[in-house]
Amino acid sequence: MRFTATISLVLLVITWMVASHFAQSDAFPGPVAVGEKMIQESMNGELWTHLGATFTRVFVAFGCAWACGVVIGALLGRSDALDQWFWPWVNTFLNMPALVVIVICYLGLGMTELAAVLAVVVNKTPLIAVNVRDGVRQFEPRYEEFASIYRLSWIQKIRLIWIPQLEPFLFTALRTGLSLTWKIILVVELLGRSSGIGFQIHLYFQLFEVDMILAYALSFMIAMQLIEWIVVRPVEQHVQRWRKDGQLA
Amino acid sequence: MVSWLDCWFADQLIIRAGALSLDSEVAVISGPSGVGKTTLLRGICRHNQLLNPRLVFQEPTLLPWLSVTDNLRAVCREEGLQKHWLDLFDLPQVGALRPGQLSLGMQRRISIIRGILAKPGLLLLDEPSASLDPENIERLIINIRVASRESSIPILVVTHNPIDFNDLEPSYYQLVGRPAEIFRSTLSNRIRGSKSSR
Numbered sequence: 001m002r003f004t005a006t007i008s009l010v011l012l013v014i015t016w017m018v019a020s021h022f023a024q025s026d027a028f029p030g031p032v033a034v035g036e037k038m039i040q041e042s043m044n045g046e047l048w049t050h051l052g053a054t055f056t057r058v059f060v061a062f063g064c065a066w067a068c069g070v071v072i073g074a075l076l077g078r079s080d081a082l083d084q085w086f087w088p089w090v091n092t093f094l095n096m097p098a099l100v101v102i103v104i105c106y107l108g109l110g111m112t113e114l115a116a117v118l119a120v121v122v123n124k125t126p127l128i129a130v131n132v133r134d135g136v137r138q139f140e141p142r143y144e145e146f147a148s149i150y151r152l153s154w155i156q157k158i159r160l161i162w163i164p165q166l167e168p169f170l171f172t173a174l175r176t177g178l179s180l181t182w183k184i185i186l187v188v189e190l191l192g193r194s195s196g197i198g199f200q201i202h203l204y205f206q207l208f209e210v211d212m213i214l215a216y217a218l219s220f221m222i223a224m225q226l227i228e229w230i231v232v233r234p235v236e237q238h239v240q241r242w243r244k245d246g247q248l249a
Numbered sequence: 250m251v252s253w254l255d256c257w258f259a260d261q262l263i264i265r266a267g268a269l270s271l272d273s274e275v276a277v278i279s280g281p282s283g284v285g286k287t288t289l290l291r292g293i294c295r296h297n298q299l300l301n302p303r304l305v306f307q308e309p310t311l312l313p314w315l316s317v318t319d320n321l322r323a324v325c326r327e328e329g330l331q332k333h334w335l336d337l338f339d340l341p342q343v344g345a346l347r348p349g350q351l352s353l354g355m356q357r358r359i360s361i362i363r364g365i366l367a368k369p370g371l372l373l374l375d376e377p378s379a380s381l382d383p384e385n386i387e388r389l390i391i392n393i394r395v396a397s398r399e400s401s402i403p404i405l406v407v408t409h410n411p412i413d414f415n416d417l418e419p420s421y422y423q424l425v426g427r428p429a430e431i432f433r434s435t436l437s438n439r440i441r442g443s444k445s446s447r
Contacts, residue, residue, distance in 0.1 A: 142306065142308060142310050143310060143312065145306075145310070146306070146310040149294055149302075149303060149304050150303060150323070150324055150363075150367055152323065156323060160312060160315065160323055161312065164312070164314040164315075239314075242313050242314045242347050242349060245313065245347050245348075245349025245350050
């Protein structure tokens with residue numbers, strides 16, 4: 001599986017190389033030219049500075065959105081009354097275009113870091129909430145009954161019964177949320193920040209340096225993929241290893 | 250003595266209010282499938298909170314994401330006591346395993362240990378012998394006898410197959426009718442006879 005994926009990615013790079021060779025255009029640089037720019041920018045430190053700025057925004061914004069989304073989703077999943085009252089709100093924010101939220105936050109709070117992060121939190125919280133709400137609604141009633149009859153404390157219920165059942169939904173929310181968050185962060189940076197990958201893309205767009213645009217975009221994509229491979233997937237496999245248990249009899 | 254109020258399910262009276270005395274270590278309530286045996290156990294749980302009852306479910310509700318030890322720790326933190334009961338039930342090696350790595354019979358027996366470790370005043374077992382082969386039923390009966398003698402906790406079993414529990418010399422009750430009512434059963438001798446003639 002991993003071998004196939006690696007070969008597939010190598011094929012993609014070769015296709016890109018061949019296509020750019022035949023295109024012979026500054027607007028479509030090949031992987032070698034983009035790779036050289038990535039090395040150049042990482043050697044002079046620019047890449048790390050902007051990568052760090054974007055990463056900080058992504059993790060702060062996504063952390064806040066995730067925390068808010070989990071609480072809202074859990075409340076809506078547990079209470080029919082709250083769900084009836086507030087589900088339309090969540091749905092409205094879910095369908096609100098990210099660009100609108102970003103512009104409103106910048107107009108309301110100025111071109112500040114707070115506005116940038118708030119825009120992402122407002123835009124991404126509903127997505128997390130929907131995932132968590134669906135997860136809570138699929139809780140096994142028999143574990144609830146066990147917790148009630150055996151008089152487990154609230155902390156025990158959350159730790160031993162709710163979180164393990166929510167794990168697949170939390171990981172889905174983490175994965176989709178994170179991938180969407182960083183794309184919105186680029187727009188936020190493009191519109192109103194003076195650092196970050198989005199800012200650099202905007203800068204090199206004005207200078208018409210497509211190889212630099214691709215160098216910055218690609219380095220962030222690689223970094224996000226590494227997080228998925230090195231952190232998210234191993235943690236997910238570890239906490240969900242019980243799902244592979246088979247019955248002996 | 251345990252009692253219960255009328256038990257309803259989907260606007261239908263399933264079981265009439267009643268009571269039974271626990272005059273032996275183990276009491277067995279039998280009745281045909283669908284008569285409301287599990288509903289009765291839930292009713293007993295609700296109405297006898299002072300007895301601190303614990304229900305051991307027919308479908309083991311061990312938490313599949315936790316090891317056996319962690320499942321037991323959820324109700325009792327005394328590791329010595331956990332080990333004592335695992336040894337008594339002849340399950341000394343399973344502490345680190347998760348429920349999905351155990352057979353149904355083992356899961357049922359560990360569920361009984363969990364019930365005992367919760368220090369109840371009454372232990373209710375819902376169809377503990379269902380879907381088990383004769384060998385596993387025999388082990389289960391031995392374990393229930395040990396549980397009853399070691400813990401002195403009265404045990405109430407509901408089953409559609411009371412003959413499985415004959416070796417425990419329990420007091421028998423039957424749940425009959427619609428809505429169901431409970432009666433002291435005189436079947437025990439007949440069951441004993443039929444088992445010895447098998």
